[in-house]
Amino acid sequence: MRCFKCGSLLTANNTCPKCNEDVRIYKKTCQASDKYYNLALEKAKVRDLTGAIETLKIALMINKYNVNARNLLGLVYCEMGEVVEALTQWVISKNFAIDDNVASDYIKRIQSNQNRFEMVTGTIKKFNQALKYAKEDNTDLAIIQLKKITLSNPSLLKAQLLLALLYLKNDDDQRAQKCINYVLKVDKNNTVALRYDTEIKRKQALKKEDVSKSFLPKRKKNNEENKPLNGNDVIIPKSTYKEPSNGGITIINILAGVVIGAALIWFLVMPARNKGLTSDYNKTLSDYSEQLSSANIEVTSLQTQVDDLTAQKEALESQLSGVSGTDGSNALLVSLISSANAYIDGDTTAAAEYIMDIDVSSLPSDEAKALYNTIASATLSNAASSFYQSGRSAYQSKEYETAAQYFVKAYKCDSTNVNYVYYAALSYAALNDTENAKTYYQIIIDDFSTSNSTYAKEASEYVSSH
Template sequence: MKCYNCGAQLTGDSICPNCGADVSVYNDVVKASNAYYNRGLEKANVRDLSGAIEDLKMSLTFNKGNIRARNLLALVYCEMGDVVEALSEWVMSKNIKPEKNLAGSYITRIQSNQTRFEAVTQNIRKYNVALAAAKEGNSDIAIIQLKKVTTQNPKFVKAQLLLALLYMKEKEYARAKKCLNQVLRTDVSNTQARRYLNEIKRLESDRTAEAQDSFLPKLKSRKTETQPLNGNDVIMPHSSYKEPSNGAITIINILVGALIGAALIWFLITPARYKGLTSDYNQSILEYSEKLSNGNAELNSLTRQLQDVTAERDTLNQKLESISGVDGNNKLLTAVIDAANAYIANEPTKAAKYLVDVDVSSLPSDNAKSLYNTIAAATTASAANELYNTGYSNYSRGRYDQAVEDLTVAYKLDSTKADAAYYSAKCYVALDQTENAKKYYQYIVTNFPTSRYISEATTYVSTH
C-alpha cells in the first residue's frame, strides 16, 4: 500500500514514514475497498454476477483507484453482455494506471476484431430500439428485436429479462420461463429473474384454479314414468259425419275448397313472403354497408400506422447511420476510445481532434458520456489554442488549405474564438469556396457583433 500524499510505501502504521501524513483513515478506506473486492471476486467465481457487481461498485466507491476491482467489474459486465459498460471501465482503468495494466490488452483484443465489435454494438442498438418500443406499448416490435439480440448473444441479461417480461405480458409463460432460466444460467442469483419466476408460478396457479372452477357438476336427469293407457280410460266420441249420397256435391266441394285456398295464398301468403324477402334484402344491404364502412376505417387506420412506422423506421435509420457511419463502424464509441488512448499517451491535441465531431448525447451509456466529458475538459482549451496558432502560421505563409483545417477545428473546439472564425473565412475566400466563407462570416455576424471583424463580415454576407 502506498501513501496517498507522497506515494511512498506504507509500513502499516498510521503515519507515513516519508512525509509524516496521517494515513489511518486512508488505511481503513483501502482495506474496506479490498474487502468488497474479495467478496465480489468470490461471487463472480460462483457466477453470482449481479451480486459481484454490487460489491465491486461498493469497492470503487471506497477507492476509485482500485484497478483490480475496476478490471473485474468490466469482465463481469462483458460476461453479462454489456460490452459498452465493460469498455468504459477498462478505458478509465487504463487512464488511472497506464503501465502494466491488463485493461490495455482487453481493449486491444476487442478493437482488433472489428466484425465482432460491430456485431456487439449492433446488438446494443437493437436492445435500445426494443426498449423504446416496449415503453411506447409496441410489444410486437420489441419482441422481434429482442429475439434477434438474444439469438446472437444469449448471455445478454438485460435483453433476456425484458423479453421475458414482454412474454409475461402476452401470457406466454413457457417462453418467459425459458428466457429466465437462461438468465439464471448466466447469473445464478439474479433477483429480478427469480422474482419473475415466482410471479409466473402464481399466475399459472391462479389460471389453473379458474379452469377447475369453470367445470360444474352435471345434474342427473330424472326419468319420468308413464303408465300405459288401457281401453277403459279412453272415451270414444260418436262421429256425426255422414257420407254424401251424391258424387257431384263432393266434386263441387273440392273445387270450392281449391278456389278458397288459392285466394288465401294470393292475398295473404304471397305479399307476406315478398315483404319478408324485401326486408331480408334491405337488411343484407345494410350489413354489407356497415362491413364496408368498418373495413374502410380499418384500412385507413392501418395506412396511418404504416406511415407512422415507416417514418419511425426512417428516423431510426438516420440515427443509426449517424452513429455507425456508412462503413458500419461505431464511430462515436471508437472516437471516444481513440481519444482516451491519445490522452493517456499525453497527446491532448490529438485527443481533442477525435472528440470534435462526437455528439455526447448520442453515446450509448452514461460511462461513455462521463469519459467524453473528462477528456474534453482536459484537452479542449489547450488544443484550440495550439490549432489556432498552427493555422494562423500557415495562413500567414499562404498555405490556405492546411491553415483552414486547423482553424475550423480550433473554432469547433472553442466557439468563443472570433479570430479562428475570421481567418477560417479568409482561407475559404482565398480557396474560392464562397459558401464556406459566407458560413464563417455569418458566425462572426451572429456571435461576435462587437468584434473588429463585424464590418467586413456584414459586407461579405450581404453581397454574396
C-alpha cells in the same frame, strides 16, 4: 499498496517511507474496498451477477482507484450484454493504471472484431426503440424489435426481461418463461427475473385450482320423488272410454281426419311457411350485404395498416443506416474510445481532434457522455491553443490552406475565441474561397459583434461586398 500522495510502495508502518504522510486511514479504506471486491468475486463465480454489481459499486465508492474491482465490474457488465458500460469501466481503469493492466487486453479484444462490436453496440439503439414502442403500447412492434435483439445479442439481459414482460402482458406464459430461464441461467439472482418467475407460478397455480374445482361432483338436489302430495297436486282418474268395435266407422274417421288435416296444411301452414321462406331469404340477403360491407371496411383497414407498417419499416431502415453509417452512434463510440486511448497515452492534441466533431447529446449512454466531458475538459482548451499557433505559423508562411485547417480545428475545440474564427476567415479569403470566408465572417457578425466591434465591422464589409 502504493501511497496515495507520492505513489511509492508502502510498508507495514502507518506512515509513507518517502513523504511521511499518515496512511493509516488510507490502508483501512483500501482493505475495506478489497473485502467487498473479494465478496463480489465470490458472487460472480456462482453467477450472482446482480449481487456482484452492487457489491463492486460499494467497493469503488470506498476506493475509486481499486483497479481489480473496476476490471471485474467491466467483465460482469460484458457478461450481461452491456458492452458500452464495460468499455467505460476498462478505459477508466487503464487511465488509473497504465502499466500491466489487463483492461488493455479486454479493450483490444473488443476492438479487434469491429463488425461484432458494431452489432453489439447497435442493439442498444434498437433496445431504446423497442422500449419506446412498449411505452407507447405498441406491443407487437416492440416484440418484433426485441426478438431481433435477442437473436443478434442474446446476452443483453435487459432485452430478455423486457420481452418476457411483454409476453406476460399478452398471457403468453410459455415464451415468457423461456426468456426468464435464460436470464436466470446467466444471472441466477436477478431480482426482476425472479419476480416475473413468481408471477408466472402464481398464475399457473390459480389455473390449476380453477380446473380442479370444475371437475368436482355437483351436489344433488333433494329427492323430490318422496315428497308427500299437497293440495296443488292433480290426480288423473282412470278413463272409462272405450273405442267402438265397428271397423268401418274407424276407417271413415281416419279418412276424414286426413282430409281435414290436408286442408289445414294447405290453407294455414303453407302460406305461413312461404312467408317464412321469403323472410329468411330477405334476411340472408341482408346478412350477405352486411358481410360484404364489413369485408370492404376490413380491406380498407388492412391497407391502412400495410401503409403504416411500410412507413415504419422505412423509418427503421433510415435509423439502421444512421446507426451503421459514418454518422451513427457506433462511429461516435469508436471516436470516443480512440480519444480516450490517445489521452491515456499523453497525446492530448490527438485526443481533442478525435472528439472535436462529436455532439455530446448524440452519445447513446450517460457513461459515454461522462467520459466525453472528462476528456473534453482536459484537452480541448490546450488543443485549441496548439492548433492556433500552428495556424499562425502556416499563415505567416502564406500556406493559407493549411492555416485555414488549423484555425477551423481551433474554433471547433474552443468556439468562444474570436481570433480563431477571424483568422479562419482571413485564410479562406486569401484562398479566394468566398463561400467559406463569408461563413466564418458571418459567425463573427452573429456571435462576436458586441465583444469585438473591429472584427465585426470588417466582417460586415466583406459579407456585404461579396
